[in-house]
Amino acid sequence: MSPTTPLDIQTAFAGHLGHLTAEQEEAFAKFKDNLSKANLYHPSTESRSASHDDPSLLRFLRARSWQPAAAQKQFQDAENWRLKYDVNNLYATFDPEEFEKSKRFYPRWTGRRDKKGLPLYVYRLASLDPVEKELHATPPERRYQRIIALYELMTRFSFALCSALPHPSSPTPISSTTSIIDLEGVSLGSMWRLRNHLQEASRLATANYPETLGTIAVVNSPSFFPTVWGWIKGWFDEGTRNKIYVLGKEPGAKLLEIINSEDLPKPYGGTLDWKFEDEPKLDAAAQELIGEMPKGPVIFRDGKVEKPSVGTEQATQN
Numbered sequence: 001m002s003p004t005t006p007l008d009i010q011t012a013f014a015g016h017l018g019h020l021t022a023e024q025e026e027a028f029a030k031f032k033d034n035l036s037k038a039n040l041y042h043p044s045t046e047s048r049s050a051s052h053d054d055p056s057l058l059r060f061l062r063a064r065s066w067q068p069a070a071a072q073k074q075f076q077d078a079e080n081w082r083l084k085y086d087v088n089n090l091y092a093t094f095d096p097e098e099f100e101k102s103k104r105f106y107p108r109w110t111g112r113r114d115k116k117g118l119p120l121y122v123y124r125l126a127s128l129d130p131v132e133k134e135l136h137a138t139p140p141e142r143r144y145q146r147i148i149a150l151y152e153l154m155t156r157f158s159f160a161l162c163s164a165l166p167h168p169s170s171p172t173p174i175s176s177t178t179s180i181i182d183l184e185g186v187s188l189g190s191m192w193r194l195r196n197h198l199q200e201a202s203r204l205a206t207a208n209y210p211e212t213l214g215t216i217a218v219v220n221s222p223s224f225f226p227t228v229w230g231w232i233k234g235w236f237d238e239g240t241r242n243k244i245y246v247l248g249k250e251p252g253a254k255l256l257e258i259i260n261s262e263d264l265p266k267p268y269g270g271t272l273d274w275k276f277e278d279e280p281k282l283d284a285a286a287q288e289l290i291g292e293m294p295k296g297p298v299i300f301r302d303g304k305v306e307k308p309s310v311g312t313e314q315a316t317q318n
Contacts, residue, residue, distance in 0.1 A: 009169045012116050015062045017054055018172045024066055028054075031061050031068040040076055055159075055175040063210035063239070078208045090145055091152040092308040096296030102146040104128075104277075105135050106201065107179055109158055111280025111293060112263035112272060114178040117167025118214050119158045120259060121177050124276035126185035128194065135197060147201050149297060151209050156308070159212075160300040165285045176214035178258065180251075180268055182276070184220035191228050202235040215258060216244045219251040219268060 013019045020028065035041035041057070044050040060078070064070035082088070107123040114120055128135065135143070154177070162174040205212060218225070225246065233241060247254050252269015263283065264270025274281050280293045294305050 009116070013169050013172050015066075016058060016169075016172050016175070018169070024061075027066045027068055028058065028061060031071055032057060034068055034072050035075065038072065038076070040072070040079060053173075055163075055173040056155075059175055059209075059211035063237070074207070074210065081208050085145070085148060087148055087152065088308070089310055091149050091156075091297050092310045094145075094149045094297045098146075099149060099296050102150060104131050105197070106147065106150050107177075107181075108276060109154070109280050110263075110265060110272070110274050111282040111286065112259075112274075113162055113165070113167070113283070114215075114259045114263070116169060116178075116258075117162055117165065117174055118176055118178045119154075119162050119174070120263060121179040122182065122265065122276055123179065124182040124184070125190070125194065126182070127276045129190065132190070132193065136193075143197075144200065144204070147204055151205065151212075152308075153297065155209060155212065156299040157294075157305075161286065161290065164289065164300065164303065176212050178215045179213065179217070180255070180265075181216060181218045182220055182267070183218065183222055183225065186222060188222075188224045188227070191224075195231060198232065199235050202232075206235070206237055206240065211239075213240050214243060216240075217251060217255060218244065218246045219255075220249055221246050 010019055015024060032041060036043065042051045060075045061071045064074060105128060107121040110120045110122055112120045159174050255264055255268055259270065261270045263272055265272045265274045272281065282293055290305050297308055298305050299308050
């Protein structure tokens with residue numbers, strides 16, 4: 001099986017705004033009506049905007065196979081989770097210096113996008129070796145808060161920015177990523193030590209940020225990868241597992257089907273001069289729109305970069 005051909009936009013964005021079947025439109029309308037009646041969502045009016053945007057709501061509905069009742073249960077659980085961890089205020093008040101340092105432990109945005117316009121993330125696990133002691137020395141509660149903050153950056157900044165940039169499916173909003181997981185130089189022992197770290201992030205995403213993981217390409221997989229896959233496959237739902245492709249030591253041919261050479265880092269067969277430890281290297285369109293990649297917790301709204309505001313307003317997505 002190979003990744004979806006990116007030029008087949010209707011297939012690639014099936015279930016997204018502008019690409020819904022009549023049955024999906026009906027399920028979406030029922031889902032929104034049910035949420036409204038349960039006081040979990042309010043639509044836009046002349047005096048206020050909708051409490052949640054359509055791409056966010058659709059992610060929950062896709063994750064639950066277009067079953068409105070099941071999607072509502074997950075949505076309500078996620079909203080309760082956001083209240084429990086005071087997600088909006090956590091993000092708005094997160095220390096910028098710690099925020100930037102936290103990026104060393106998790107998938108990083110390259111600043112580029114795949115051929116469909118999805119932000120391209122890379123996670124090179126061997127790069128955690130020099131900072132692994134620091135990772136494990138961080139109190140579990142704070143480590144969990146860091147993951148939340150970085151997911152908020154992805155959904156409220158990266159997705160929103162990429163939605164505003166030119167992409168083949170425009171005006172369909174961007175609401176998921178393409179990711180490269182690089183296992184070069186990783187030992188079985190280090191994978192075992194990192195298992196709780198990796199599981200924590202994957203479970204948080206599956207429950208509270210559903211359908212944000214698009215294509216996942218595992219590259220440079222070691223001989224023991226089948227053992228590792230036996231550990232981790234249960235962390236993902238079936239839909240996510242079906243998006244994971246193991247490409248081996250020379251992934252360039254497959255990755256270039258979904259990512260332009262100038263946007264694919266050199267270690268993976270492209271021409272982009274970027275490595276995991278680097279800051280995002282924005283493409284020309286993004287540079288024209290926002291200049292440099294901002295530091296710390298930010299959101300992208302109405303065509304510009306903003307600092308998130310402190311308050312109790314809901315903001316599940318971009």
